[in-house]
Amino acid sequence: MKIKSVARLLTLGLTLSLGTAAAQSPVEVQFWTWYLSPKFDGYIKETIAAFEKANPGITVKWFDKQDSMVQDFISSVNLGNAPDVVNLNIDEAGKAAQNGFLAPVDGLTPLAALKSTFYPQTLANFTFDGKVYGYPWYGSLNEGVLLYNPDLMSKAGVSAPKNISELLGMVKTIKDKTGAYAWVPALKDPNGASFLGYFYADGLPIYDKAGKAAFNSPAHVAMLQTYVDLFKGGYFPEDALRKEAFQLATELYPQNKVAMIVGGPQALNRIKDTNPGLYAKTVVTSAPLGKAGVQTGTSMGMVIPKATKHPAEAAKLAAFFTSNANQMAFAKIVPIVPTTAAAQNDPYFKTAGSDPIAKATSLVGASGRYINPGFKAPGNSDDIYKNFSDNIEAALTGKKTAKAALDDAVTFWNANSSK
Incomplete structure (x- = not known):
């Protein structure tokens, strides 16, 4: 009886141990950006490091795609090895949504949270057939x-x-x-x-x-x-x-x-x-x-392929990168126009200097509501x-x-x- 009891305890202990190990095993999220390397390697890597620190169960594998982005994305979907988070512009996101490649992100992040984060128009830019398919990211104005x-x-x-x-x-x-x-x-x-x-x-x-x-x-x-x-x-x-x-x-x-x-x-x-x-x-x-x-204007967005194996983790990464804090950090490196509503009140855009970039940034940086x-x-x-x-x-x-x-x-x- 004692031997059987010990055996049962060992079996239970092993099962619990394996379960704990499985729970602690990091989930790897594959993240694709478009034409951001090598110029913005520092920003992307620092933001990924901050995300991983805040989410110890998730690791991020980053790839920057350039000329081949769209073709590579379509191929990855067809081959069954799609990335988890992809940086697409409004047009490409629309096409991918129409082709059934994307998961609606308002099913992963509450719509109320999306509406409270982004300008209405920047969110509408990634809304197709009544569903939101992208987290709006950095934008630009054509007239500017x-x-x-x-x-x-x-x-x-x-x-x-x-x-x-x-x-x-x-x-x-x-x-x-x-x-x-x-x-x-x-x-x-x-x-x-x-x-x-x-x-x-x-x-x-x-x-x-x-x-x-x-x-x-x-x-x-x-x-x-x-x-x-x-x-x-x-x-x-x-x-x-x-x-x-x-x-x-x-x-x-x-x-x-x-x-x-x-x-x-x-x-x-x-x-x-x-x-x-x-x-x-x-x-x-x-x-x-x-x-x-x-x-x-237009903006980039972060979309989540329907084929992702880690939708919850992908949504966390996309929301983290497109948050107001991280868009503002990006805006201080390159004069993008953030798509987050809180950016319009940031002191950074209210101080115009004599430097041309500083002046231009103060003129349009808080104008994300016009991205259309x-x-x-x-x-x-x-x-x-x-x-x-x-x-x-x-x-x-x-x-x-x-x-x-x-x-x-x-x-x-x-x-x-x-x-």
């Missing part, structure tokens, strides 16, 4: 701020434009008098029909009441024609059809070949690196807006955006009239969009 070279502006005899109409009105003057372009507009973007932002900013609709594309009215055509005329006249760089506008502007501005940049404060980081002298005298002021008087792409991305957006961009290019290069280009784009959009 206006930064300009005071020497070129003085030489042209112009002052900072107060709105887009004034900006378009001085394009010829600046080029004719200085040889530099006034600014580089976002004419073409095959990954996200960026020219539509100009329509939205001027109060022109993208969709009609029935949800059909409707950006081919006479007013839309007239706006596109303005850009076509300036492009044909040599007043916008031809490379604007081959390079993303922000990239091209930040290449040309430090060479004194562009007088102004309209966009996020991030441009100033590049200028500071490539031409410190010009950076020091760059003037920063409020961005010129369209007739609607609105800012547009201006329209919901269509289904099948890759093909639709490419077609839209191809039609814009056809108008700019004279292969189609502005009206024909927009008519064709609307027809293709409505025929190929899956809701």
Whole structure:
């Protein structure tokens, strides 16, 4: 009897021991970011370390994806080894949600907690078919701020434009008098029909009441024609059809070949690196807006694949990174626009210094409530955006009239969009 009793105790002890060991075994969460390494390795690693310290049962394995992010994510889902937390932008999150790849995060974090953390619009940006599929992360504004070279502006005899109409009105003057372009507009973007932002900013609709594309009215055509005329006249760089506008502007501005940049404060980081002298005298002021008087913008988000084996731990990590404290810490390293509502009251954004980045940050850092792409991305957006961009290019290069280009784009959009 004693032997059996001892055996039972040993068996029970072993079982309890194994159960305790299993409970203490760390859960590894795989975390993918997009284009953040190596520049922000320090911030990401420090934040991961803080998370692991606060959650001793969870370890984080971080990978930074770049050109191959979307393809790698789709492949990982199809192969059954999806990561647990993925950094996607609004469009890609929407596509992934529509394809059934993502878990609704309002089923992992209470909706009330999400609503109390994020601005309503930044949360709406990641809401599809009534469910929230992403934790909004760092954002940016398309209009953002206006930064300009005071020497070129003085030489042209112009002052900072107060709105887009004034900006378009001085394009010829600046080029004719200085040889530099006034600014580089976002004419073409095959990954996200960026020219539509100009329509939205001027109060022109993208969709009609029935949800059909409707950006081919006479007013839309007239706006596109303005850009076509300036492009044909040599007043916008031809490379604007081959390079993303922000990239091209930040290449040309430090060479004194562009007088102004309209966009996020991030441009100033590049200028500071490539031409410190010009950076020091760059003037920063409020961005010129369209007739609607609105800012547009986008943000990154953190999504959780439906295939994750650790949804609770993944949700903890995503919520930790996108918290106000950690977004503010990121904002002090690079001039992002936090998507958290509490950021608008942070003292950091209320102190404007003479340094261009500091001034730009104070102007827009607390403006996360304006982060709005201006329209919901269509289904099948890759093909639709490419077609839209191809039609814009056809108008700019004279292969189609502005009206024909927009008519064709609307027809293709409505025929190929899956809701």
